[in-house]
Amino acid sequence: MKWLNYFLNFNIPFYIYKLNINDSIIFSKNTNSNQPMIILYGIVYIIKNFHNNKKTTLAILGAENILYINSIKDENCYYRMIAINKSFLISFQWKNLINTNTNLNNTIFKEFIKMYTKTNTKYEMMNTIMSHKYVKNRVIQLLLLYALDFGNINKQEIKIPHYISQYTIGKISGTTRTTTNRILRHLNYTKFVKYSTDKKIHLNIYYFHIARMKNIQV
Incomplete structure (x- = not known):
């Protein structure tokens, strides 16, 4: 130090x-x-x-x-x-x-x-x-930038090496835990986000790009 x-x-x-x-x-x-x-x-x-x-x-x-x-x-x-x-x-x-x-x-x-x-x-x-009007966009960009800043890149995945709660994600992005939970469930369904057994977030950049190219809402 x-x-x-x-x-x-x-x-x-x-x-x-x-x-x-x-x-x-x-x-x-x-x-x-x-x-x-x-x-x-x-x-x-x-x-x-x-x-x-x-x-x-x-x-x-x-x-x-x-x-x-x-x-x-x-x-x-x-x-x-x-x-x-x-x-x-x-x-x-x-x-x-x-x-x-x-x-x-x-x-x-x-x-x-x-x-x-x-x-x-x-x-x-x-x-x-x-500055994003919609909460979902704030959460998505927050996860991307957070993972790029503090995560570990491994092929098509970015792994956040520590646990970050839905409450914290919601508080940072200016929404409730309930709304954050709903957004993360949807992102998990679209395979953009998945959780490890110890509840750490993994972002699948491949699925994110595929969704964007196909104009699918993640």
């Missing part, structure tokens, strides 16, 4: 967060906005919650992504980061990073550019998913 090594070797103060599945951290107006977090390991998703009970998913982030929610001035919303699987994050303060020696600053600056670019792409991808 290079970031942990950076902070240890150059005596930069930091704090490690460990999140188990479905553990969360809330960011509100009172949160110290000068403490960004780098994801060392695991997968989390970020939801923006409004006090009128509306909510939207902003991104799914993994290792080498950075979470930096700047000053929250709107009292009508807050952000929640939720762990999909066991995750470790490291938080720090910008001022401690800036006060390190020049050589380290140059190295970290280059790494931060890469990390911010990678993280920004995750936000753009989620924005594309949430």
Whole structure:
């Protein structure tokens, strides 16, 4: 974990967060906005919650992504980061990073550019998913992008190596568990999705492409 090594070797103060599945951290107006977090390991998703009970998913982030929610001035919303699987994050303060020696600053600056670019792409991808009018399309694209990001490709299949619940899929895509269950049953019927014995999701890209070519609704 290079970031942990950076902070240890150059005596930069930091704090490690460990999140188990479905553990969360809330960011509100009172949160110290000068403490960004780098994801060392695991997968989390970020939801923006409004006090009128509306909510939207902003991104799914993994290792080498950075979470930096700047000053929250709107009292009508807050952000929640939720762990999909066991995750470790490291938080720090910008001022401690800036006060390190020049050589380290140059190295970290280059790494931060890469990390911010990678993280920004995750936000753009989620924005594309949430822009779909129909829930089914959101779920399908969410599964595809999630599997490509975090899955293992094996011939015509992409296997998600960890369990992700229907509740989590529904929450990320902005629908209920019941609707998600119905969509996944249909995707299973069309052979786009199948489950292993330990309930992990496998996506069959071959059947997905065949359905598209034949203009069959998956």
